[in-house]
Amino acid sequence: MGEERLDTALPAGADPQRHARLLRRVHEAALTGGRPPVPPRPVIEESWERVRRYGVDPDGRCPAPALRTEEVGRERGDSPLEEVLPLIGSALLGAGEQAGHVMLVTDPRGVILWRDGARDMRRLADGAGLVEGAAWDEGSTGTNAIGTALAVGRPVQVYSAEHYVRGLHRLTCACAPVHDPRDGRVIGAIDVTGPAATAHASTLALVNAVARLAESHLRGRHDANLERLRAVAAPLLAGMAGPALVVDENGWTAAAVGTGPVRRVLLPRRVDGSSAWIPSLGECRLEPLPGGWLVRPSGREAAPGSQVVLDLRGPEVSVSGPSGSWSHRLTVRHAEVLLVLARHRRGRTAAQLSQALFGAPDRLVTVRAEVSRLRRHLGGLLESRPYRFSDRVEVRVRGADDPCALPASQAPEVRAARAEAAQGTAASQRSVT
Numbered sequence: 001m002g003e004e005r006l007d008t009a010l011p012a013g014a015d016p017q018r019h020a021r022l023l024r025r026v027h028e029a030a031l032t033g034g035r036p037p038v039p040p041r042p043v044i045e046e047s048w049e050r051v052r053r054y055g056v057d058p059d060g061r062c063p064a065p066a067l068r069t070e071e072v073g074r075e076r077g078d079s080p081l082e083e084v085l086p087l088i089g090s091a092l093l094g095a096g097e098q099a100g101h102v103m104l105v106t107d108p109r110g111v112i113l114w115r116d117g118a119r120d121m122r123r124l125a126d127g128a129g130l131v132e133g134a135a136w137d138e139g140s141t142g143t144n145a146i147g148t149a150l151a152v153g154r155p156v157q158v159y160s161a162e163h164y165v166r167g168l169h170r171l172t173c174a175c176a177p178v179h180d181p182r183d184g185r186v187i188g189a190i191d192v193t194g195p196a197a198t199a200h201a202s203t204l205a206l207v208n209a210v211a212r213l214a215e216s217h218l219r220g221r222h223d224a225n226l227e228r229l230r231a232v233a234a235p236l237l238a239g240m241a242g243p244a245l246v247v248d249e250n251g252w253t254a255a256a257v258g259t260g261p262v263r264r265v266l267l268p269r270r271v272d273g274s275s276a277w278i279p280s281l282g283e284c285r286l287e288p289l290p291g292g293w294l295v296r297p298s299g300r301e302a303a304p305g306s307q308v309v310l311d312l313r314g315p316e317v318s319v320s321g322p323s324g325s326w327s328h329r330l331t332v333r334h335a336e337v338l339l340v341l342a343r344h345r346r347g348r349t350a351a352q353l354s355q356a357l358f359g360a361p362d363r364l365v366t367v368r369a370e371v372s373r374l375r376r377h378l379g380g381l382l383e384s385r386p387y388r389f390s391d392r393v394e395v396r397v398r399g400a401d402d403p404c405a406l407p408a409s410q411a412p413e414v415r416a417a418r419a420e421a422a423q424g425t426a427a428s429q430r431s432v433t
Helices: 016-032 042-054 069-078 080-099 119-128 145-152 202-238 332-343 350-358 364-381 412-432
Strands: 102-106 112-117 156-159 171-179 186-195 244-248 253-257 275-278 282-289 292-297 307-311 316-321 324-329 394-398
Touching: 016 156, 042 145, 069 112, 080 102, 080 112, 080 186, 080 202, 102 119, 102 145, 112 119, 119 186, 145 156, 145 171, 145 186, 156 202, 171 202, 186 202, 202 244, 202 253, 202 282, 202 292, 307 332, 316 364, 332 350, 332 364, 332 394, 332 412, 350 364, 350 412
Parallel strands: 307 394
Antiparallel strands: 102 112, 102 186, 156 171, 171 186, 244 253, 244 292, 275 282, 282 292, 307 316, 316 324
């Protein structure tokens, strides 16, 4: 995943109260159009711009819960972070009790699923809307550590008046996203929040370390599960005459014979029969195993799914077809590639893709590597020479008009899509008036 960047709010050696007063002047200048005494940190300035476009009220109230109690319970059961919650709590709650913090664990959207901490801090959190089921993405709550860390995909600390909403200026929060160690997608976030007076520069490093510890634990559990499935499958695969794979319930490959290495296959959300079309393998027979599936490619490349939906807000790509439906969480770069191909159905050369992604035509090695990784997941949905979506699929894009979609992207094609969406919105408003 590369070297982690930490966005720390409180400069080393700074007086917290004096720094908070300075930030309030910066915040007020940003809202009134005045000249700030110092510029805000880039991560904060970019976030303020996003939430302004999103229409967040700086004098807004704390968010109401987005999920009911029973919905929170279901989300917890579906979250991979449930199994590492004791580890997260043991690492953070002792420090939180001592420092007067509350610990929060969210889903990938920024909805709070778990909360714990000192009793007086939980009362303060109640008043701020930091309750289970509440949405703390930037579009709902403005600039805050949870929403901003999830938006930019890296650990972020937000102190006092760096929060866009004035009612949160009394708080300091530090948050780190947690990634699925298998594919790098964000599966949630870990946050500690407390009164602004308790701010400390080391808090973010602590939260980030706990997030990395959770990822390490999840990686170990995944490897152990695949090893158990591999032991079950070994005698079965030994007698196979044709190509076959054994995958877990999420499509991760435990073992394979007679076929090239495939790290993961996209299984249908629901298997209704004994066969299905799988993007990277074509038509396959599926047989259930304890904890997974035996996948036997037939060698026939059936027609791709009839519809592909690229949702930039995930980002995620979903495929629907006769054999079922699939979804695949995307990296920002892969979402950018698919957006370019969706906007140019006749296709793009490697040089044209490089220009659309990087603003220069010479990043050919990088472009080819990224498309190769995508084709390993999406198979016959993507074609080459030039790179393009198959003519046999319908492609739709969602979220191009969302200012919070792909916030970390600076690709020229993404900026062009945003500008076109903004012009379309302005034109429709003029026609109404």
